[in-house]
Amino acid sequence: MTLERLDAQSVARRAAAEIAPGSVVAVSGAWAVAAADLVPEEKGVWFLRAGGTLSDLPINAADAGAALRGGHVDLSILTAAQVDSHGSFAGYHAADYPGPQGHAGLVDLASGARRVIAALPHIREDGTPNVVSALSFPQDGARCVDTIITDVAVFRVADDGLILTEVAPGWSAEEVRAITGAPVSVSPNLRDMDFDLPPGRPPSKVYADGPGAIADLPDGATVFIDGFGGPGGMAHYLLVSLRDRGSRNLTIVSNTAGIARVVSFGTPPGRTAIDHSVLVENGQVAKAIASFPVSPSVSRPSEFELAYRRGEVDLELVPQGTLAERLRAGGAGIEAFYTPTGAGTLIAEGKESRVIDGREYILEHGLRADFALIRAHQADTRGNLVYRGTSRNFNAVMAPAARVTVVEVDEIVQPGELDPEAVVTPGIFVQRIVRRPDGFTGYE
Amino acid sequence: MAFSKLYDSAQAAVADIPDGATILVGGVSGVNAPEGLLSALADRGVRDLTCVCDSNYYGAEALHRLVSAGCVSRIISPAPFTGRSDDPVHELWRAGTMTVDVVPWGTLAERMRSAGAGIGGVFLPVGIGTRFAEGRETRMVNGVECVFEAPLRGDFALIRAACADGVGNLAYEGPQRGWNSAVVSAARVAIAEVDQVVEPGGIDPELVITPGIFVNRIVQSSSVPVG
Numbered sequence: 037m038t039l040e041r042l043d044a045q046s047v048a049r050r051a052a053a054e055i056a057p058g059s060v061v062a063v064s065g066a067w068a069v070a071a072a073d074l075v076p077e078e079k080g081v082w083f084l085r086a087g088g089t090l091s092d093l094p095i096n097a098a099d100a101g102a103a104l105r106g107g108h109v110d111l112s113i114l115t116a117a118q119v120d121s122h123g124s125f126a127g128y129h130a131a132d133y134p135g136p137q138g139h140a141g142l143v144d145l146a147s148g149a150r151r152v153i154a155a156l157p158h159i160r161e162d163g164t165p166n167v168v169s170a171l172s173f174p175q176d177g178a179r180c181v182d183t184i185i186t187d188v189a190v191f192r193v194a195d196d197g198l199i200l201t202e203v204a205p206g207w208s209a210e211e212v213r214a215i216t217g218a219p220v221s222v223s224p225n226l227r228d229m230d231f232d233l234p235p236g237r238p239p240s241k242v243y244a245d246g247p248g249a250i251a252d253l254p255d256g257a258t259v260f261i262d263g264f265g266g267p268g269g270m271a272h273y274l275l276v277s278l279r280d281r282g283s284r285n286l287t288i289v290s291n292t293a294g295i296a297r298v299v300s301f302g303t304p305p306g307r308t309a310i311d312h313s314v315l316v317e318n319g320q321v322a323k324a325i326a327s328f329p330v331s332p333s334v335s336r337p338s339e340f341e342l343a344y345r346r347g348e349v350d351l352e353l354v355p356q357g358t359l360a361e362r363l364r365a366g367g368a369g370i371e372a373f374y375t376p377t378g379a380g381t382l383i384a385e386g387k388e389s390r391v392i393d394g395r396e397y398i399l400e401h402g403l404r405a406d407f408a409l410i411r412a413h414q415a416d417t418r419g420n421l422v423y424r425g426t427s428r429n430f431n432a433v434m435a436p437a438a439r440v441t442v443v444e445v446d447e448i449v450q451p452g453e454l455d456p457e458a459v460v461t462p463g464i465f466v467q468r469i470v471r472r473p474d475g476f477t478g479y480e
Numbered sequence: 481m482a483f484s485k486l487y488d489s490a491q492a493a494v495a496d497i498p499d500g501a502t503i504l505v506g507g508v509s510g511v512n513a514p515e516g517l518l519s520a521l522a523d524r525g526v527r528d529l530t531c532v533c534d535s536n537y538y539g540a541e542a543l544h545r546l547v548s549a550g551c552v553s554r555i556i557s558p559a560p561f562t563g564r565s566d567d568p569v570h571e572l573w574r575a576g577t578m579t580v581d582v583v584p585w586g587t588l589a590e591r592m593r594s595a596g597a598g599i600g601g602v603f604l605p606v607g608i609g610t611r612f613a614e615g616r617e618t619r620m621v622n623g624v625e626c627v628f629e630a631p632l633r634g635d636f637a638l639i640r641a642a643c644a645d646g647v648g649n650l651a652y653e654g655p656q657r658g659w660n661s662a663v664v665s666a667a668r669v670a671i672a673e674v675d676q677v678v679e680p681g682g683i684d685p686e687l688v689i690t691p692g693i694f695v696n697r698i699v700q701s702s703s704v705p706v707g
Binding site: 086087088089094095096097098100101102104105124128132133134135136137138139140141143144147148174175176177178179361365368369370371372373374375376390392393395397401402422423424425455456457458460 | 509560561573589592593597598603652653654656658687
């Protein structure tokens with residue numbers, strides 16, 4: 037008697053059972069895409085698809101690759117052709133794609149996600165196993181798969197080989213082992229395959245107030261602060277909340293180190309603009325990484341300048357475009373890059389330089405932070421952001437580069453209410469949302 | 481002079497693409513490819529093009545036509561072969577008249593973005609331990625093993641968009657944006673085939689994905705977008 041293998045839909049259901057509510061999942065290949073289709077919308081899962089969408093948002097290829105490399109994808113599910121006992125995999129049968137390199141469609145999915153699941157038929161039509169000791173097809177990812185789901189079994193990839201954890205209904209461990217091309221140890225907790233989706237809904241990203249949204253911002257944190265120069269487009273309410281919380285020894289990364297107060301465009305008489313100065317004068321800042329850290333007016337120095345002259349704070353000066361590019365790199369999994377900006381100047385001191393096509397470049401590294409405090413016009417409850425005018429400034433590159441991005445918005449709407457074409461920052465880069473209180477102006 | 485970027489036809493817009501040019505083509509898996517521009521190029525019979533594109537699978541009939549007409553001698557793509565028996569790329573490759581470079585898609589997009597952004601190259605943790613890192617410059621950066629990826633420039637970019645205003649600002653629809661942002665920035669001359677042309681100011685600024693500074697030529701499309 038021949039045992040029945042599961043149909044594609046059942047394998048997809050088993051793969052879908054790995055998808056946690058609210059998680060970010062990259063899918064490629066028929067079985068993986070079928071798994072995505074089984075997850076109901078209320079689970080709040082984000083699906084990154086090779087066709088250029090992130091759930092219902094469009095995403096360009098550079099940003100999709102960046103999301104993967106940058107560590108923003110919790111799980112990649114890929115339809116593989118072959119997996120070995122170390123978790124290396126091949127994406128296609130060598131016979132199907134010619135040439136020494138074939139195709140590279142799955143390489144990105146394997147290179148950045150926190151977890152990788154390979155879904156594949158256990159054996160080919162001629163009975164050859166697809167789960168093997170060593171790949172015979174071109175390798176698309178090295179030691180990256182941690183779970184293998186086939187039409188007869190589920191394996192966990194451990195340091196010393198494959199552990200059989202689940203079998204399809206009716207199958208025994210021995211029957212699975214007999215058609216597997218690699219040594220298999222059997223989990224003491226071996227069970228029948230579980231096809232149930234994980235229970236629950238994603239936790240809400242909406243916080244009641246600013247202090248609550250940054251209540252765990254620790255001493256010594258690195259914090260991105262948005263804004264360009266003037267008082268517009270800054271997360272004033274969050275800045276004041278951070279002052280009230282009093283976290284100390286902060287490294288702030290921002291275009292300026294607080295000059296809105298001294299440039300004062302449009303400040304009502306008798307009031308003061310809220311900017312980084314509220315943290316500096318409160319003794320919370322140890323260092324700024326900024327491109328325009330001083331006041332444009334010698335006679336009206338900023339709080340940061342005064343603190344710098346007193347020797348209380350450190351400064352790392354970064355050209356403005358380089359700052360933006362370092363932020364993007366930090367969020368996009370670009371560990372380092374060469375830029376011509378600053379070559380041959382003080383900025384280049386201590387940095388590697390390299391001549392590329394006759395031009396001198398210097399090596400710069402990505403910037404990451406513990407928290408980002410940014411401002412947007414609208415957010416939906418998933419964290420998708422729409423900006424208004426120039427207030428998007430550094431936000432789009434800061435949000436992906438921080439572990440916790442907190443956004444202060446004028447309005448919070450329901451999912452589906454924002455025009456997807458107008459969403460600049462997808463919710464996968466936003467962890468917390470706070471509405472700016474009515475009447476809060478950015479001046480005090 | 482507001483509409484000086486607007487060309488009368490796809491033929492006129494691609495008239496000066498020379499033999500040996502590198503063209504960067506938008507669209508994902510053949511969907512949202514600039515069919516009119518590619519067809520016009522195939523009709524001209526240019527030779528020896530290097531074509532940078534996403535997989536030529538499925539719907540990109542004009543791309544197939546360009547290849548089948550013998551216009552292309554090199555393809556740089558994540559998936560240049562269709563995997564089907566009637567694949568013209570496979571035939572030409574086997575005959576030795578086609579060079580094929582396979583590059584992971586995120587890396588390919590980033591290489592074009594680098595070219596467009598004046599970056600001299602990036603260190604990416606992609607493809608380590610695979611044939612895509614073999615023989616390449618690698619280095620540990622911040623404890624992560626990375627491959628050095630050089631910028632990839634093009635002479636012409638050919639893309640499809642939903643809407644352009646006369647100065648070349650572009651808005652897309654859904655997955656149409658695909659490779660376009662990277663592609664247009666990396667080319668010396670970017671040509672957009674669009675469904676609709678409006679007056680400057682006719683597109684909500686918050687919806688402009690590609691600013692007009694990256695776009696040199698606009699052609700009103702005569703075809704229905706695929707996808």
